[in-house]
Amino acid sequence: MKRIKLDFADFKVEFCDREGALKQVEEFARRGTRFPVVVFGPEGCGKTSWLRQAAEVLKEREFGVIYFNPMRREFLAEVGIKSLEERVLELLKRADSVHALAGFVGYVVDFARDALKHGKKRIAIIVDDAFQYVGGKEAAFFVKGLLEIIEHPPESYERIVAIAATSEGLSRWEIGRHLWTELRGMWNMSKKGFEELYERVREGVLGSMPDYEDTWATTGGNPRVLAQLYQVKWSVDLVIERLAGSKKLDLFTSSLTSEERKYLLEAIEDPDTLLARERTSLLNKLVEMNLVVDAMPERRQEHWIDEPPPQKDLKLGVGRRMAWQTPLHREAVRRALEHL
Ligand SMILES: Nc1ncnc2c1ncn2[C@@H]1O[C@H](COP(=O)(O)OP(=O)(O)OP(=O)(O)O)[C@@H](O)[C@H]1O
Ligand SMILES: [Mg+2]
Structure with missing residues (x-):
């Protein structure tokens, strides 16, 4: 092929x-x-x-x-x-x-x-x-x-x-x-598959590159985030700032009620906490802004293209029913909340 x-x-x-x-x-x-x-x-x-x-x-x-x-x-x-x-x-x-x-x-x-x-x-x-x-x-x-x-x-x-x-x-x-x-x-690439891409990128990189485990923890296996990191010489801060700017995260967090901010902090720890009636409007905003994926299907192969994501991996921000698109999306929201 x-x-x-x-x-x-x-x-x-x-x-x-x-x-x-x-x-x-x-x-x-x-x-x-x-x-x-x-x-x-x-x-x-x-x-x-x-x-x-x-x-x-x-x-x-x-x-x-x-x-x-x-x-x-x-x-x-x-x-x-x-x-x-x-x-x-x-x-x-x-x-x-x-x-x-x-x-x-x-x-x-x-x-x-x-x-x-x-x-x-x-x-x-x-x-x-x-x-x-x-x-x-x-x-x-x-x-x-x-x-x-x-x-x-x-x-x-x-x-x-x-x-x-x-x-x-x-x-x-x-x-x-x-x-x-x-x-x-x-979903984003599997840990093994993403490593293959990481190695390919490494072959083309002149200077040093963060080690694989760190890259995995930052990107969660998202190839575009990897490309963005490469472009800014692996400055995680820069990529987060750009993401926050493009999604106007400061505006978003400042528009939230104090209650919603509390919910958001909890969602950063565990996105499944968004699955509650009073949190629905916050969840919808997060989905609309392409920060969180809601209603993640059961991890049966038939519901997915390629490998399903893990059942739950809170380090990556993946819950059973809700998930942050990447750990970097979550980190950008966390920082925007801190800026308030
Ligand atoms: N299987 C792959 N092998 C190598 N690189 C890949 C692979 N998948 C994605 N990429 C890289 O990641 C980038 C983003 O991927 P792509 O545009 O396919 O994502 P997408 O899911 O269509 O994004 P969007 O939601 O914005 O439409 C690509 O431009 C490419 O550089
Ligand atoms: Mg596309």
């Missing part, structure tokens, strides 16, 4: 690890997806990278691939039908912003339908980073459209694989509350 090259800070790194997730792609290729698979997970955990690698795997298995990622300004319909490919190019030309391109998500369903009508028998539909731009209802409507193709195709087919990824946040609920999807979590 050809491994794709990914931009990692200022150099390229080969897609590494995620063996379990790649096996799952093989399984999808063998059996198709009965429901569209919707994948959610922490920012920067590797959803886009995995989906891009999945597209390669599926092409090798002779799938025509329709790939849509407005964030990367990519819309591909590699289905061997020239007229369709031209229509995609036309849409790309017409979209003058990420937002405008995201609005074309509905065409993905149309193109998949057309590919089937042209006699294509194996189709993979991969949609990434589109839902944050379209409303929750529209996202749900789109996913329903995918299901319609699987269940009521215009022509018979061999296999359809439909996968969409969404950043963790409230949009997940709009999509997930319907019975039209198979919702799956994807």
Whole structure:
């Protein structure tokens, strides 16, 4: 299998690890997806990278691939039908912003339908980073459209694989509350897999690098956090300050009631404490700001892409039902509370 090259800070790194997730792609290729698979997970955990690698795997298995990622300004319909490919190019030309391109998500369903009508028998539909731009209802409507193709195709087919990824946040609920999807979590990399990436990065680093255990404790296995640390020569403080700035954490903590601050302090120790009626509004804010992932599924392989996170690991901020996206997200919130 050809491994794709990914931009990692200022150099390229080969897609590494995620063996379990790649096996799952093989399984999808063998059996198709009965429901569209919707994948959610922490920012920067590797959803886009995995989906891009999945597209390669599926092409090798002779799938025509329709790939849509407005964030990367990519819309591909590699289905061997020239007229369709031209229509995609036309849409790309017409979209003058990420937002405008995201609005074309509905065409993905149309193109998949057309590919089937042209006699294509194996189709993979991969949609990434589109839902944050379209409303929750529209996202749900789109996913329903995918299901319609699987269940009521215009022509018979061999296999359809439909996968969409969404950043963790409230949009997940709009999509997930319907019975039209198979919702799956994807977590940061496993300790072993992340070590492989760490070693690759180390090969490209000239100066010294913090040791692996420290890096694991700071990042919790999140590859983007590792890239950010690399970029600032391993200054954890700088990465935390940037994160706090981009999420306006000072504003957030100062807007909380004294009661909510107390809850937040407890959540820093154990995120599962957020699971209480009077803490719901705080929890929703943390989810909306992409700091915490709520309603973590049971750690059964079937609910996850790749390895599930640990059942509970309070050092990393992972609770049974709630989890900080990374230890660094938690640390940024802790510091913002201290600043008050
Ligand atoms: N399997 C991997 N091997 C090597 N590097 C990886 C891998 N997964 C992710 N990365 C690195 O981490 C970065 C972030 O990953 P990616 O963009 O896939 O995350 P994401 O979950 O899609 O994030 P977002 O929630 O913001 O969409 C990538 O640009 C890449 O540098
Ligand atoms: Mg992404």
